[in-house]
């Protein structure tokens with residue numbers, strides 16, 4: 001795969017007939033997001049909005065979105081055939097992640113074509129949509145990498161964290177102390193120093209899928225592994241943070257350690273499908289913007305009725321990867337497949353009683369615990385975990401509700417999880433939301449079901465879905481005769 005930036009990725013999509021340019025004039029206030037909603041439902045193309053009201057003459061005039069809206073585009077990102085199965089996609093990512101590629105450092109790059117500092121900084125120059133009518137302003141950070149540097153190790157960390165434009169040079173953010181940048185922030189707070197931050201908009205899509213998932217390891221190296229090409233990094237203008245040299249736009253700034261500087265952030269229409277509430281939260285004061293000529297802004301709509309978003313297609317694949325890697329690192333045997341979503345399902349070949357609880361303990365003992373995926377189901381070979389009906393079906397014949405539902409109480413979770421009582425979602429107070437997790441052990445319980453000779457040494461009665469093979473063959477042969 002040649003070195004790929006956002007423009008090369010867009011060209012790839014366009015060549016596949018998977019990119020639509022919208023030249024009609026559209027309003028950033030609600031109209032763009034309603035268009036995206038409809039395109040999500042149609043599983044439609046990536047979109048480039050080229051004519052946005054009020055942005056005819058701003059330094060960034062165009063918005064790119066929905067680049068990862070379908071599984072086939074996620075496969076394209078990896079250079080795989082578009083119809084590669086979910087399990088194969090997951091395995092490809094896992095294999096590539098085993099060989100992280102160190103970034104290379106460069107002295108200059110297209111992102112430095114324009115440098116704006118001081119009073120010239122104006123975030124309203126970016127064509128940021130108002131994604132939902134009740135959002136507290138224009139959410140600039142929806143699908144960009146937020147990069148910080150650990151002051152002890154000097155390691156860059158990239159995550160995806162929401163943020164809104166509060167004024168020309170201020171961005172209010174949702175920072176959970178439990179997340180990587182939250183841990184870095186607490187180090188700066190202890191030193192009494194502002195934390196440098198860089199927001200990267202528009203680059204190779206592999207960075208966003210890695211940054212948006214709780215991967216273990218440096219995100220730039222892992223993005224390099226996924227794109228099979230090292231990331232070319234360049235230093236920011238006002239801090240030591242490093243960013244991709246061919247990014248479209250980089251916003252640099254500092255987050256004060258002082259809680260008296262916090263400002264109201266939210267409401268924001270969240271991935272949960274509800275508005276996340278307004279609270280006083282940390283603020284990034286912008287020190288510099290660097291951007292390419294004719295810079296393309298990147299954003300994404302979350303919080304749709306059908307749950308269809310580009311995050312579902314891309315980040316949920318990465319979540320399966322992260323879970324599988326977690327279980328592999330814990331050396332838990334027998335994992336055959338994993339899918340993540342409202343119900344996260346792990347398919348196993350069961351070789352001992354207690355294996356499902358061990359899996360739950362490993363997953364909820366990992367970084368994944370801070371995510372709004374709260375139901376984990378463990379099943380065996382006979383269940384198609386990619387079919388939600390099969391997951392419901394297996395509840396009927398495998399789950400004994402008095403033994404197989406395990407609630408992990410008072411545990412960390414996500415502040416966007418609206419099941420959780422309002423005050424327990426205060427992420428700055430508790431570090432994360434205080435919530436509970438559920439394990440559904442839908443494997444055959446060996447204590448209840450010893451093997452029985454009359455069932456062919458199986459633990460459950462034989463399955464009755466089939467006729468004898470010779471009858472199946474007979475019916476096949478005579479099918480036309482039946483007139484059906």
Ligand SMILES: Cc1cc2nc3c(=O)[nH]c(=O)nc-3n(C[C@H](O)[C@H](O)[C@H](O)COP(=O)(O)O)c2cc1C
Nearest residue numbers: 142159160161162174176179180181211212213214
């Ligand atoms: C579109 C999108 C928006 C997200 N918004 C937030 C957010 O506002 N705050 C947050 O803590 N995590 C958010 N996340 C989840 C983090 O990106 C995720 O936890 C990631 O693992 C963070 O990296 P870290 O584990 O290195 O901190 C979001 C993820 C996506 C895909």
